[in-house]
Amino acid sequence: MDEQLVEMIIKFRDDRGWKQYHNPKDLAISLSLEVAELLENFQWSSSEEALEGKMPNIKEELADVFIYAVLFAESIDLNVHEIVMEKLNINSDKYPVEKAFGKKNKYTEL
């Protein structure tokens, strides 16, 4: 996330005095609930049907996923840029281009 956006999310939380509730276990639960709300848009539908009929809600729920992911990171002082960079390196080792190209298998099955 760009810094400006992270700051706005933190300000939103702090304006409402919510930091006191934001322990990481409950924030991980929140993330799981927000992702379920996103996924609900695709229940009983193809991707195409969902995008056609439910785009406004898809946008909102995806935004909530980002917001809670940032709040989770903040609650334990993680820097999003850093952990994503590190994970891309780990994933590059798990999925080397020459083995993973064009395959949808898990790395344990490459």
Added chain:
Amino acid sequence: MDEQLVEMIIKFRDDRGWKQYHNPKDLAISLSLEVAELLENFQWSSSEEALEGKMPNIKEELADVFIYAVLFAESIDLNVHEIVMEKLNINSDKYPVEKAFGKKNKYTEL
């Protein structure tokens, strides 16, 4: 997410020829699986126990949540900065400071 990071995530995907599989329905499922892997670190533990014993995995799984959230956004051409800004505005209306301050209730119960 900052632009540089989004570009690295896209490059990671494209180097492996994975775009063909990335329909939003399956990416929403992926997001749900990554969040479950994050949440698993808190099963049978307090937040404190989890942070003490499982920080390296928590970092990795949270990074995967961001990566899949970006891949989902990309698959349907959403701009993360824009949708998060819009959602913060919506949430500000749902949770006005004067009603929501210090409360953990859902907006329907404020």
Added chain:
Amino acid sequence: MDEQLVEMIIKFRDDRGWKQYHNPKDLAISLSLEVAELLENFQWSSSEEALEGKMPNIKEELADVFIYAVLFAESIDLNVHEIVMEKLNINSDKYPVEKAFGKKNKYTEL
């Protein structure tokens, strides 16, 4: 669940001295993790492809969903037969046959 099966699940738990950990919040998290493991079998696949290639794991993960759902019910002394009967009645009111027949809409959109 038939009574015999519920008893075997409880015996499995008690033989291992696990009741002490089985608070409902963590059991709800467990349920969520088991469902994610079930859902993982359908990621990047049609239903048909998943059934063809992953039936043994689908069986195991679905069984775990039932096992944890029973353990959750037991942890707060709920009778599965009773709550399911009650919920079928509630659902019958939400989805009257004449309005819901052949439709996949949520009850709020019927």
Added chain:
Amino acid sequence: MDEQLVEMIIKFRDDRGWKQYHNPKDLAISLSLEVAELLENFQWSSSEEALEGKMPNIKEELADVFIYAVLFAESIDLNVHEIVMEKLNINSDKYPVEKAFGKKNKYTEL
């Protein structure tokens, strides 16, 4: 589940002509959504607070988990009694009483 209950769940589905939509991939998604609704009752709360304030909803959502788990099993002709018996045997091997007693570790860490 006892046979009578399974039959009532199937009858509920068939009275509404819903079998046509019940492919296992979407039913696995449904299960995941129902578990999220159950888990929502425990967000920002201890187990005790949740049980005190939200018992009626907890009952309903747990019942929905059982209903969708049965509908999933039916959609691919699995016998719940059989798969749970088999899984209890597998779990007994993964968690032998003498190694697992009183421990909350995953079997890979026993």
